[in-house]
Amino acid sequence: MNMKICLMPGDGIGPEIVTQAVKVLEKVAKKFGHTVQTETALIGGAAIDTVGNPLPEATVAACKAADAVLLGAVGGPKWDAIDPAIRPEKGLLGIRKALGLFSNLRPAVLFPELAAASYLRPDIIGQGLDIMVVRELTGGAYFGEPRGETVVNGERAAFNTMIYSESEIERIVRVACEIARKRGKKLCSVDKANVLDVSRLWREVAIRTAAEYPDVALSHMYVDNAAMQLIRDPSQFDVIVTENLFGDILSDEASIITGSIGMLPSASMGSGGPALFEPIHGSAPDIAGQDIANPLATILSVSMMLRFAFGLEKEAAAIDAAVKTVLAKGYRTGDIYVGEGEKVGCSAMGALVLDAI
Numbered sequence: 512m513n514m515k516i517c518l519m520p521g522d523g524i525g526p527e528i529v530t531q532a533v534k535v536l537e538k539v540a541k542k543f544g545h546t547v548q549t550e551t552a553l554i555g556g557a558a559i560d561t562v563g564n565p566l567p568e569a570t571v572a573a574c575k576a577a578d579a580v581l582l583g584a585v586g587g588p589k590w591d592a593i594d595p596a597i598r599p600e601k602g603l604l605g606i607r608k609a610l611g612l613f614s615n616l617r618p619a620v621l622f623p624e625l626a627a628a629s630y631l632r633p634d635i636i637g638q639g640l641d642i643m644v645v646r647e648l649t650g651g652a653y654f655g656e657p658r659g660e661t662v663v664n665g666e667r668a669a670f671n672t673m674i675y676s677e678s679e680i681e682r683i684v685r686v687a688c689e690i691a692r693k694r695g696k697k698l699c700s701v702d703k704a705n706v707l708d709v710s711r712l713w714r715e716v717a718i719r720t721a722a723e724y725p726d727v728a729l730s731h732m733y734v735d736n737a738a739m740q741l742i743r744d745p746s747q748f749d750v751i752v753t754e755n756l757f758g759d760i761l762s763d764e765a766s767i768i769t770g771s772i773g774m775l776p777s778a779s780m781g782s783g784g785p786a787l788f789e790p791i792h793g794s795a796p797d798i799a800g801q802d803i804a805n806p807l808a809t810i811l812s813v814s815m816m817l818r819f820a821f822g823l824e825k826e827a828a829a830i831d832a833a834v835k836t837v838l839a840k841g842y843r844t845g846d847i848y849v850g851e852g853e854k855v856g857c858s859a860m861g862a863l864v865l866d867a868i
Protein backbone atom coordinates (compact mmCIF):
# COMPACT_ATOMS: atom_id res chain seq x y z
CA MET A 512 0.00 0.00 0.00
CA ASN A 513 1.15 3.55 -0.70
CA MET A 514 0.33 5.99 2.10
CA LYS A 515 0.16 9.70 1.30
CA ILE A 516 0.68 11.52 4.58
CA CYS A 517 0.48 15.25 5.19
CA LEU A 518 2.81 16.25 8.04
CA MET A 519 2.14 19.37 10.09
CA PRO A 520 4.93 19.62 12.67
CA GLY A 521 3.71 23.00 13.98
CA ASP A 522 5.36 24.72 16.92
CA GLY A 523 7.42 24.12 20.06
CA ILE A 524 8.22 20.44 20.47
CA GLY A 525 6.03 19.67 17.41
CA PRO A 526 8.91 19.32 14.90
CA GLU A 527 11.00 17.25 17.38
CA ILE A 528 8.29 14.66 18.06
CA VAL A 529 7.01 14.49 14.48
CA THR A 530 10.55 13.80 13.23
CA GLN A 531 10.75 10.73 15.49
CA ALA A 532 7.25 9.54 14.59
CA VAL A 533 7.93 9.78 10.86
CA LYS A 534 11.07 7.65 11.21
CA VAL A 535 8.97 5.01 12.96
CA LEU A 536 6.27 5.19 10.28
CA GLU A 537 8.83 4.77 7.52
CA LYS A 538 10.48 1.80 9.22
CA VAL A 539 7.20 -0.02 9.82
CA ALA A 540 6.07 0.68 6.27
CA LYS A 541 9.31 -0.72 4.88
CA LYS A 542 9.18 -3.80 7.08
CA PHE A 543 5.67 -4.67 5.91
CA GLY A 544 6.18 -3.78 2.24
CA HIS A 545 4.38 -0.44 2.09
CA THR A 546 5.52 2.92 0.82
CA VAL A 547 5.09 6.32 2.44
CA GLN A 548 4.89 9.61 0.60
CA THR A 549 5.06 12.65 2.84
CA GLU A 550 4.36 16.30 2.27
CA THR A 551 4.96 18.93 4.96
CA ALA A 552 2.48 21.75 5.48
CA LEU A 553 2.50 24.88 7.64
CA ILE A 554 0.12 25.33 10.56
CA GLY A 555 -0.08 27.41 13.74
CA GLY A 556 2.67 29.82 14.75
CA ALA A 557 5.03 28.49 12.10
CA ALA A 558 2.44 29.40 9.45
CA ILE A 559 1.81 32.83 11.02
CA ASP A 560 5.53 33.57 10.91
CA THR A 561 5.84 32.49 7.28
CA VAL A 562 2.61 33.60 5.63
CA GLY A 563 0.73 35.56 8.33
CA ASN A 564 -2.08 33.03 8.68
CA PRO A 565 -2.30 29.99 11.03
CA LEU A 566 -4.10 27.90 8.41
CA PRO A 567 -2.99 28.74 4.87
CA GLU A 568 -5.24 27.56 2.03
CA ALA A 569 -2.35 25.42 0.75
CA THR A 570 -2.35 23.51 4.06
CA VAL A 571 -6.05 22.73 3.84
CA ALA A 572 -5.55 21.59 0.25
CA ALA A 573 -2.55 19.42 1.20
CA CYS A 574 -4.54 17.77 4.02
CA LYS A 575 -7.51 17.11 1.77
CA ALA A 576 -5.24 15.57 -0.87
CA ALA A 577 -3.60 13.22 1.65
CA ASP A 578 -4.77 9.82 2.92
CA ALA A 579 -4.07 10.89 6.51
CA VAL A 580 -2.59 13.79 8.45
CA LEU A 581 -0.03 13.76 11.28
CA LEU A 582 0.15 16.85 13.48
CA GLY A 583 2.69 17.79 16.14
CA ALA A 584 1.29 20.71 18.14
CA VAL A 585 0.59 24.40 17.76
CA GLY A 586 0.95 27.51 19.88
CA GLY A 587 3.35 29.14 22.28
CA PRO A 588 4.06 32.37 24.19
CA LYS A 589 5.49 33.99 21.07
CA TRP A 590 1.97 34.28 19.64
CA ASP A 591 -0.01 34.82 22.84
CA ALA A 592 -0.45 38.55 22.31
CA ILE A 593 -1.45 38.21 18.66
CA ASP A 594 -4.90 39.13 17.27
CA PRO A 595 -7.13 36.29 18.56
CA ALA A 596 -8.58 35.85 15.07
CA ILE A 597 -5.24 34.52 13.86
CA ARG A 598 -3.91 32.73 16.96
CA PRO A 599 -2.02 29.48 16.23
CA GLU A 600 -4.82 27.48 17.87
CA LYS A 601 -7.22 28.85 15.24
CA GLY A 602 -5.21 26.86 12.72
CA LEU A 603 -5.85 23.62 14.55
CA LEU A 604 -9.54 24.35 15.11
CA GLY A 605 -9.81 25.40 11.48
CA ILE A 606 -8.34 22.20 10.06
CA ARG A 607 -10.55 20.08 12.35
CA LYS A 608 -13.58 21.95 11.01
CA ALA A 609 -12.39 21.95 7.39
CA LEU A 610 -11.93 18.17 7.43
CA GLY A 611 -15.17 17.60 9.37
CA LEU A 612 -13.35 15.78 12.17
CA PHE A 613 -16.18 15.57 14.70
CA SER A 614 -14.95 12.47 16.48
CA ASN A 615 -11.80 12.55 18.60
CA LEU A 616 -10.65 9.27 20.11
CA ARG A 617 -8.27 9.67 23.04
CA PRO A 618 -7.27 6.33 24.51
CA ALA A 619 -5.86 6.59 28.02
CA VAL A 620 -3.93 3.39 28.51
CA LEU A 621 -1.50 2.72 31.32
CA PHE A 622 1.36 0.53 30.15
CA PRO A 623 1.96 -1.85 33.09
CA GLU A 624 5.67 -1.04 32.66
CA LEU A 625 4.84 2.55 33.65
CA ALA A 626 2.80 1.74 36.77
CA ALA A 627 5.40 3.45 38.95
CA ALA A 628 5.09 6.64 36.91
CA SER A 629 1.33 6.88 37.41
CA TYR A 630 0.23 9.62 39.75
CA LEU A 631 -2.31 7.30 41.37
CA ARG A 632 -1.65 4.90 44.24
CA PRO A 633 -0.76 1.32 43.22
CA ASP A 634 -3.91 -0.05 44.89
CA ILE A 635 -6.04 2.25 42.75
CA ILE A 636 -4.38 1.48 39.43
CA GLY A 637 -4.17 -2.20 40.43
CA GLN A 638 -6.14 -3.50 37.45
CA GLY A 639 -4.41 -1.12 35.08
CA LEU A 640 -6.15 1.54 33.06
CA ASP A 641 -7.71 1.35 29.62
CA ILE A 642 -10.24 4.08 28.96
CA MET A 643 -11.35 5.43 25.62
CA VAL A 644 -12.40 9.06 25.78
CA VAL A 645 -14.59 9.92 22.79
CA ARG A 646 -14.57 13.70 22.55
CA GLU A 647 -16.90 15.62 20.25
CA LEU A 648 -14.54 17.87 18.30
CA THR A 649 -16.32 20.32 16.01
CA GLY A 650 -19.13 21.68 18.18
CA GLY A 651 -19.88 23.16 21.58
CA ALA A 652 -18.37 26.35 22.96
CA TYR A 653 -15.34 26.04 20.65
CA PHE A 654 -17.38 26.89 17.57
CA GLY A 655 -20.75 28.13 18.85
CA GLU A 656 -22.15 31.47 17.67
CA PRO A 657 -22.68 34.14 18.81
CA ARG A 658 -19.41 34.74 20.52
CA GLY A 659 -17.30 37.76 21.27
CA GLU A 660 -17.09 40.86 23.37
CA THR A 661 -19.71 43.36 24.32
CA VAL A 662 -20.36 45.99 26.93
CA VAL A 663 -22.72 45.24 29.81
CA ASN A 664 -23.60 47.95 32.33
CA GLY A 665 -20.70 50.01 31.14
CA GLU A 666 -18.06 47.33 31.51
CA ARG A 667 -16.49 44.85 29.10
CA ALA A 668 -18.03 41.39 29.01
CA ALA A 669 -17.24 38.39 26.82
CA PHE A 670 -19.29 35.37 25.86
CA ASN A 671 -19.29 32.07 23.99
CA THR A 672 -22.16 29.81 23.05
CA MET A 673 -22.17 26.13 23.93
CA ILE A 674 -24.55 24.77 21.33
CA TYR A 675 -25.24 21.26 20.00
CA SER A 676 -27.83 20.09 17.52
CA GLU A 677 -29.48 16.69 17.85
CA SER A 678 -27.64 15.36 14.80
CA GLU A 679 -24.27 16.45 16.19
CA ILE A 680 -24.96 14.63 19.45
CA GLU A 681 -26.36 11.57 17.77
CA ARG A 682 -23.41 11.00 15.45
CA ILE A 683 -20.80 11.19 18.22
CA VAL A 684 -22.82 8.96 20.57
CA ARG A 685 -23.14 6.48 17.71
CA VAL A 686 -19.35 6.43 17.27
CA ALA A 687 -18.93 5.86 21.01
CA CYS A 688 -21.52 3.05 21.04
CA GLU A 689 -19.76 1.30 18.15
CA ILE A 690 -16.45 1.53 20.02
CA ALA A 691 -17.97 0.38 23.33
CA ARG A 692 -19.51 -2.58 21.54
CA LYS A 693 -16.03 -3.77 20.52
CA ARG A 694 -14.60 -3.20 24.01
CA GLY A 695 -16.09 -3.61 27.50
CA LYS A 696 -19.61 -2.64 26.35
CA LYS A 697 -19.89 0.15 28.91
CA LEU A 698 -20.51 3.74 27.84
CA CYS A 699 -20.54 6.68 30.25
CA SER A 700 -21.95 9.90 28.81
CA VAL A 701 -20.55 12.90 30.68
CA ASP A 702 -22.56 16.11 30.81
CA LYS A 703 -23.78 18.88 33.11
CA ALA A 704 -27.49 18.18 32.68
CA ASN A 705 -28.26 19.46 36.18
CA VAL A 706 -27.40 22.97 34.99
CA LEU A 707 -27.06 23.30 31.22
CA ASP A 708 -29.86 23.12 28.65
CA VAL A 709 -27.36 21.92 26.07
CA SER A 710 -26.48 19.02 28.39
CA ARG A 711 -30.14 18.11 28.89
CA LEU A 712 -30.53 17.73 25.13
CA TRP A 713 -27.22 15.84 25.04
CA ARG A 714 -28.51 13.37 27.62
CA GLU A 715 -31.88 12.91 25.91
CA VAL A 716 -30.26 12.20 22.53
CA ALA A 717 -27.64 9.94 24.13
CA ILE A 718 -30.38 7.80 25.69
CA ARG A 719 -32.32 7.65 22.44
CA THR A 720 -29.26 6.79 20.34
CA ALA A 721 -27.77 4.24 22.74
CA ALA A 722 -31.14 2.45 22.86
CA GLU A 723 -30.20 1.12 19.42
CA TYR A 724 -27.25 -0.63 21.07
CA PRO A 725 -28.90 -2.86 23.69
CA ASP A 726 -25.61 -4.69 24.23
CA VAL A 727 -23.99 -1.44 25.43
CA ALA A 728 -24.72 -0.36 29.01
CA LEU A 729 -25.21 3.41 29.02
CA SER A 730 -24.68 5.45 32.16
CA HIS A 731 -24.56 9.20 32.79
CA MET A 732 -22.33 11.28 34.99
CA TYR A 733 -22.04 14.98 35.69
CA VAL A 734 -18.69 16.32 34.55
CA ASP A 735 -17.59 17.51 37.99
CA ASN A 736 -18.22 14.07 39.45
CA ALA A 737 -16.53 12.44 36.43
CA ALA A 738 -13.39 14.50 37.04
CA MET A 739 -13.33 13.20 40.59
CA GLN A 740 -14.27 9.59 39.75
CA LEU A 741 -11.46 9.37 37.18
CA ILE A 742 -9.00 9.74 40.02
CA ARG A 743 -10.97 7.87 42.71
CA ASP A 744 -11.60 4.75 40.64
CA PRO A 745 -10.64 4.97 36.95
CA SER A 746 -11.29 1.26 36.42
CA GLN A 747 -15.05 1.90 36.52
CA PHE A 748 -14.80 3.50 33.06
CA ASP A 749 -14.66 1.77 29.70
CA VAL A 750 -15.72 4.33 27.08
CA ILE A 751 -16.52 7.95 27.95
CA VAL A 752 -18.38 10.14 25.48
CA THR A 753 -18.58 13.85 26.05
CA GLU A 754 -18.74 17.25 24.43
CA ASN A 755 -15.78 19.22 23.16
CA LEU A 756 -14.68 21.27 26.18
CA PHE A 757 -15.38 18.61 28.82
CA GLY A 758 -13.47 16.08 26.66
CA ASP A 759 -10.49 18.40 26.35
CA ILE A 760 -10.25 18.72 30.11
CA LEU A 761 -11.03 15.13 31.08
CA SER A 762 -8.53 13.68 28.59
CA ASP A 763 -5.67 15.75 30.02
CA GLU A 764 -6.75 14.56 33.46
CA ALA A 765 -6.90 10.92 32.36
CA SER A 766 -3.45 11.20 30.79
CA ILE A 767 -1.72 11.78 34.08
CA ILE A 768 -2.98 8.44 35.39
CA THR A 769 -0.89 6.85 32.63
CA GLY A 770 2.24 8.62 33.83
CA SER A 771 2.36 11.63 31.51
CA ILE A 772 0.47 13.61 28.94
CA GLY A 773 3.42 12.70 26.73
CA MET A 774 1.96 9.18 26.43
CA LEU A 775 -1.49 9.93 24.99
CA PRO A 776 -2.17 9.71 21.24
CA SER A 777 -5.37 10.66 19.47
CA ALA A 778 -7.29 10.14 16.26
CA SER A 779 -9.67 12.74 14.88
CA MET A 780 -12.09 11.42 12.33
CA GLY A 781 -15.09 12.51 10.31
CA SER A 782 -17.35 10.67 7.95
CA GLY A 783 -14.87 9.58 5.30
CA GLY A 784 -12.05 11.80 4.08
CA PRO A 785 -8.61 12.03 5.63
CA ALA A 786 -8.37 11.65 9.41
CA LEU A 787 -5.90 13.55 11.57
CA PHE A 788 -3.63 11.99 14.17
CA GLU A 789 -1.91 13.92 16.93
CA PRO A 790 -0.74 13.65 20.52
CA ILE A 791 -3.25 15.18 22.96
CA HIS A 792 -0.62 17.45 24.46
CA GLY A 793 0.45 20.85 23.28
CA SER A 794 3.66 22.45 22.06
CA ALA A 795 5.26 22.32 25.54
CA PRO A 796 7.14 25.62 25.15
CA ASP A 797 8.88 25.05 28.49
CA ILE A 798 10.88 22.12 27.08
CA ALA A 799 10.96 22.93 23.36
CA GLY A 800 14.28 22.83 21.53
CA GLN A 801 16.01 20.77 24.23
CA ASP A 802 15.48 17.29 22.75
CA ILE A 803 13.85 16.09 25.97
CA ALA A 804 10.16 15.82 24.97
CA ASN A 805 8.46 12.45 25.06
CA PRO A 806 7.80 11.38 21.44
CA LEU A 807 5.73 8.32 22.41
CA ALA A 808 2.30 10.01 22.18
CA THR A 809 3.11 10.98 18.60
CA ILE A 810 4.58 7.58 17.79
CA LEU A 811 1.44 5.95 19.21
CA SER A 812 -0.60 8.38 17.08
CA VAL A 813 1.11 6.81 14.04
CA SER A 814 -0.03 3.44 15.35
CA MET A 815 -3.61 4.80 15.52
CA MET A 816 -3.18 6.12 11.98
CA LEU A 817 -2.16 2.72 10.65
CA ARG A 818 -5.06 1.05 12.47
CA PHE A 819 -7.86 3.56 11.81
CA ALA A 820 -6.90 5.25 8.53
CA PHE A 821 -5.43 2.26 6.74
CA GLY A 822 -6.78 -0.82 8.56
CA LEU A 823 -3.19 -2.03 9.00
CA GLU A 824 -3.59 -3.89 12.29
CA LYS A 825 -0.34 -5.88 12.21
CA GLU A 826 1.66 -2.78 11.42
CA ALA A 827 -0.01 -0.82 14.23
CA ALA A 828 0.57 -3.68 16.65
CA ALA A 829 4.26 -3.68 15.69
CA ILE A 830 4.56 -0.07 16.89
CA ASP A 831 2.64 -0.75 20.10
CA ALA A 832 4.88 -3.75 20.81
CA ALA A 833 8.05 -1.76 20.12
CA VAL A 834 6.97 0.95 22.57
CA LYS A 835 6.24 -1.72 25.17
CA THR A 836 9.64 -3.33 24.61
CA VAL A 837 11.47 -0.04 25.06
CA LEU A 838 9.55 0.74 28.25
CA ALA A 839 10.14 -2.80 29.55
CA LYS A 840 13.87 -2.27 29.05
CA GLY A 841 13.61 0.72 31.39
CA TYR A 842 14.14 3.62 28.99
CA ARG A 843 12.31 6.77 30.07
CA THR A 844 12.05 10.36 28.90
CA GLY A 845 12.14 12.89 31.75
CA ASP A 846 8.35 13.13 32.10
CA ILE A 847 8.00 9.40 32.89
CA TYR A 848 11.29 8.95 34.74
CA VAL A 849 10.81 8.19 38.42
CA GLY A 850 14.32 7.26 39.47
CA GLU A 851 14.62 3.82 37.88
CA GLY A 852 15.91 2.77 34.48
CA GLU A 853 17.70 5.07 32.06
CA LYS A 854 16.70 8.61 31.28
CA VAL A 855 16.86 9.38 27.56
CA GLY A 856 15.99 12.33 25.32
CA CYS A 857 13.48 12.68 22.52
CA SER A 858 15.63 11.53 19.60
CA ALA A 859 17.17 8.71 21.66
CA MET A 860 13.69 7.46 22.57
CA GLY A 861 12.71 7.60 18.90
CA ALA A 862 15.83 5.62 17.95
CA LEU A 863 15.10 3.00 20.61
CA VAL A 864 11.57 2.46 19.28
CA LEU A 865 12.99 2.27 15.77
CA ASP A 866 15.45 -0.42 16.85
CA ALA A 867 12.67 -2.40 18.53
CA ILE A 868 10.64 -2.65 15.31
Ligand SMILES: NC(=O)c1ccc[n+]([C@@H]2O[C@H](COP(=O)([O-])OP(=O)(O)OC[C@H]3O[C@@H](n4cnc5c(N)ncnc54)[C@H](O)[C@@H]3O)[C@@H](O)[C@H]2O)c1
Pocket residue numbers: 524583584585586587588600603772773789790791792793794795796797798803804805806808846
Ligand atom coordinates in the same frame (compact mmCIF):
# COMPACT_ATOMS: atom_id res chain seq x y z
N1 LIG B 1 -3.04 19.96 19.98
C1 LIG B 1 -2.31 21.02 20.18
O1 LIG B 1 -1.64 21.48 19.28
C2 LIG B 1 -2.29 21.66 21.51
C3 LIG B 1 -2.77 21.01 22.64
C4 LIG B 1 -2.69 21.63 23.88
C5 LIG B 1 -2.11 22.88 23.99
N2 LIG B 1 -1.66 23.49 22.86
C6 LIG B 1 -0.95 24.77 22.92
O2 LIG B 1 0.36 24.51 23.41
C7 LIG B 1 0.83 25.65 24.14
C8 LIG B 1 1.27 25.22 25.55
O3 LIG B 1 0.13 24.77 26.26
P1 LIG B 1 0.18 24.14 27.71
O4 LIG B 1 1.48 24.45 28.34
O5 LIG B 1 -1.07 24.48 28.37
O6 LIG B 1 0.07 22.55 27.42
P2 LIG B 1 1.18 21.50 26.95
O7 LIG B 1 0.49 20.22 26.73
O8 LIG B 1 1.95 22.04 25.81
O9 LIG B 1 2.19 21.37 28.19
C9 LIG B 1 1.72 21.10 29.51
C10 LIG B 1 2.87 20.49 30.32
O10 LIG B 1 3.07 19.14 29.86
C11 LIG B 1 4.40 18.98 29.42
N3 LIG B 1 4.41 18.16 28.20
C12 LIG B 1 3.53 18.24 27.18
N4 LIG B 1 3.86 17.39 26.21
C13 LIG B 1 4.96 16.74 26.63
C14 LIG B 1 5.78 15.71 26.07
N5 LIG B 1 5.54 15.18 24.85
N6 LIG B 1 6.84 15.29 26.78
C15 LIG B 1 7.11 15.79 28.00
N7 LIG B 1 6.37 16.76 28.58
C16 LIG B 1 5.30 17.23 27.91
C17 LIG B 1 4.93 20.38 29.12
O11 LIG B 1 6.33 20.44 29.23
C18 LIG B 1 4.19 21.22 30.15
O12 LIG B 1 4.88 21.21 31.36
C19 LIG B 1 -0.32 26.65 24.15
O13 LIG B 1 -0.08 27.57 23.13
C20 LIG B 1 -1.54 25.80 23.85
O14 LIG B 1 -2.58 26.50 23.23
C21 LIG B 1 -1.72 22.91 21.63
Ligand SMILES: CC(C)[C@H](C(=O)O)[C@@H](O)C(=O)O
Pocket residue numbers: 586600603604759791792793
Ligand atom coordinates in the same frame (compact mmCIF):
# COMPACT_ATOMS: atom_id res chain seq x y z
C1 LIG C 1 -4.89 23.90 21.37
C2 LIG C 1 -6.34 23.64 21.60
C3 LIG C 1 -7.15 24.34 20.55
C4 LIG C 1 -6.69 22.15 21.67
C5 LIG C 1 -8.14 21.97 22.08
O1 LIG C 1 -8.60 22.62 23.03
O2 LIG C 1 -8.82 21.16 21.43
C6 LIG C 1 -5.84 21.29 22.58
O3 LIG C 1 -5.98 21.62 23.91
C7 LIG C 1 -6.16 19.83 22.35
O4 LIG C 1 -6.50 19.15 23.31
O5 LIG C 1 -6.03 19.37 21.21
Ligand SMILES: [Mg+2]
Pocket residue numbers: 759760763791
Ligand atom coordinates in the same frame (compact mmCIF):
# COMPACT_ATOMS: atom_id res chain seq x y z
MG1 LIG D 1 -6.26 19.93 25.17
